[in-house]
Amino acid sequence: AKVAGKNCYRFYSRAMDQAVERRVQIEHDLRGAWERGEISLCYQPVYALADGRLVGAEALLRWAHPTLGNIPPSVFIDIAEQSGIIDRLGRHALQRACEDASRWQRGDGSEPPFVSVNISARQLRSGDLPEAVAEVLSASGLPPQRLHLELTETAVLGDEAQASALLARIRSIGPKVWLDDFGTGFSGLSHLRRVPVDGVKIDRSFIADMLRDPDDLALTTAIVAMAHSLGITVIAEGVEHEGQYAMLRERGCDLAQGYWLGRPMHGHELTRRLST
Numbered sequence: 001a002k003v004a005g006k007n008c009y010r011f012y013s014r015a016m017d018q019a020v021e022r023r024v025q026i027e028h029d030l031r032g033a034w035e036r037g038e039i040s041l042c043y044q045p046v047y048a049l050a051d052g053r054l055v056g057a058e059a060l061l062r063w064a065h066p067t068l069g070n071i072p073p074s075v076f077i078d079i080a081e082q083s084g085i086i087d088r089l090g091r092h093a094l095q096r097a098c099e100d101a102s103r104w105q106r107g108d109g110s111e112p113p114f115v116s117v118n119i120s121a122r123q124l125r126s127g128d129l130p131e132a133v134a135e136v137l138s139a140s141g142l143p144p145q146r147l148h149l150e151l152t153e154t155a156v157l158g159d160e161a162q163a164s165a166l167l168a169r170i171r172s173i174g175p176k177v178w179l180d181d182f183g184t185g186f187s188g189l190s191h192l193r194r195v196p197v198d199g200v201k202i203d204r205s206f207i208a209d210m211l212r213d214p215d216d217l218a219l220t221t222a223i224v225a226m227a228h229s230l231g232i233t234v235i236a237e238g239v240e241h242e243g244q245y246a247m248l249r250e251r252g253c254d255l256a257q258g259y260w261l262g263r264p265m266h267g268h269e270l271t272r273r274l275s276t
């Protein structure tokens with residue numbers, strides 16, 4: 001048992017070394033990856049449940065690493081946050097998303113969709129986010145109301161007073177602010193009364209189980225009712241089946257996105273969807 005324990009320890013330690021090494025490599029390679037053209041944005045369409053119209057798109061980062069292949073944002077965003085790389089990367093993503101969206105047009109000439117950009121906790125804490133947003137908007141020419149920013153509930157939670165002041169400044173410039181992954185934090189619904197946001201995005205873990213788990217359905221229904229009573233829009237993410245779509249529509253949820261409606265896609269493909 002002693003030997004096995006020792007071997008086990010050695011194996012474990014080597015696996016840990018490898019994980020640390022990989023992290024160090026990713027952090028190293030991440031610096032300059034945007035400039036080398038390895039990182040791009042894809043767009044996932046957002047639909048209005050009332051009439052099925054495509055009303056927006058969420059910008060999502062994609063990294064095609066030259067030797068490691070595709071590295072998902074769930075791996076590199078975390079490293080980018082902790083190393084501070086997100087400051088530049090996030091700024092590039094915001095800029096590119098606004099440039100892309102400023103060129104979107106509809107076949108019928110009506111108002112083009114909004115673009116929704118994820119903002120990390122660190123970007124919010126940096127304090128100069130309102131200035132960065134104003135600069136990027138004027139450089140791209142995107143009408144401010146067509147930019148939406150997604151902040152996680154936990155990012156806003158840290159210092160509620162400071163976050164509220166920042167969000168108010170951003171909204172005064174024109175962009176809408178969404179609380180992402182809503183329902184997973186500890187803030188609960190009462191939080192919504194104190195933090196100035198335009199919408200909440202119900203976390204996909206609740207949508208996934210909604211038709212099987214009565215608690216998840218009750219929570220989703222409660223979020224819709226509470227948000228609407230405060231004049232806040234509700235979006236559901238991770239809609240993978242028609243049944244979920246129909247249920248969300250029945251419960252009065254405003255917007256939805258998910259694989260059933262459209263996977264994250266190349267900008268060109270989104271443009272094609274808009275023209276038809």
Ligand code: C2E
Nearest residue numbers: 060061072073074077093118119120238239240258259264
């Ligand atoms: P998120 O903001 O919650 O983004 C939604 C994630 O759910 C995306 O994963 C999307 O591809 C995935 N998704 C969409 N529809 C479905 C569905 O029907 N089923 C399932 N199972 N998943 C679905 P992705 O692109 O891997 O992004 C993961 C996370 O990385 C994002 O979570 C976001 O937190 C972060 N992220 C992505 N791009 C950026 C960025 O530009 N800036 C920052 N700060 N974070 C980003």
Ligand code: CA
Nearest residue numbers: 058118150180
């Ligand atoms: Ca998001």
Ligand code: CA
Nearest residue numbers: 180181203237
């Ligand atoms: Ca989310």
Ligand code: CA
Nearest residue numbers: 209213215216
């Ligand atoms: Ca559940």
